[in-house]
Amino acid sequence: MPGFSQLLMGQLWKGTLFVVLEFIINVFSHFNSAIMLSFMGEIDRAIHVLNYQWLMFYPCLYMFAMWDAYRSAMPKDEQLSFLPFVFSAYFVTVGLMYSTKLKLFGVLIGPVFLPMLFVIPGLLTGFSIRWLLLKWRRYSVN
Numbered sequence: 001m002p003g004f005s006q007l008l009m010g011q012l013w014k015g016t017l018f019v020v021l022e023f024i025i026n027v028f029s030h031f032n033s034a035i036m037l038s039f040m041g042e043i044d045r046a047i048h049v050l051n052y053q054w055l056m057f058y059p060c061l062y063m064f065a066m067w068d069a070y071r072s073a074m075p076k077d078e079q080l081s082f083l084p085f086v087f088s089a090y091f092v093t094v095g096l097m098y099s100t101k102l103k104l105f106g107v108l109i110g111p112v113f114l115p116m117l118f119v120i121p122g123l124l125t126g127f128s129i130r131w132l133l134l135k136w137r138r139y140s141v142n
Helices: 004-008 012-029 031-039 043-049 058-073 083-098 110-117 119-141
Strands: none
Touching: 004 012, 004 058, 012 031, 012 058, 031 043, 031 110, 043 110, 058 083, 083 110, 083 119, 110 119
């Protein structure tokens, strides 16, 4: 849950803010209902119960909270570590937008599982761009 790592690290204000924002987004988007319906296989009902205008905030909050927690623990000299998190948030948001129409192998995956699947290309894109930029930096310095 966004904010728990910050609370564990003693960053009380930031952690509390992330947890409160997560609860607000969760409640107003009806995300828990959609999760429950998706796990029960009722994808059409999950689509109709969601408030997408609220839920689209969730990937950015979630990925930012994860990056912030990672940033607090990562080596100080690590560069561009935010890219996989940024691209994951972007791809998950796009996956959420297409979740009402996009079918994989003829199956409507829905607003819970399709965005989760979009984390994979988001991470691959972010890590690839990070690798290319770091390689380019090393090459241009030499």
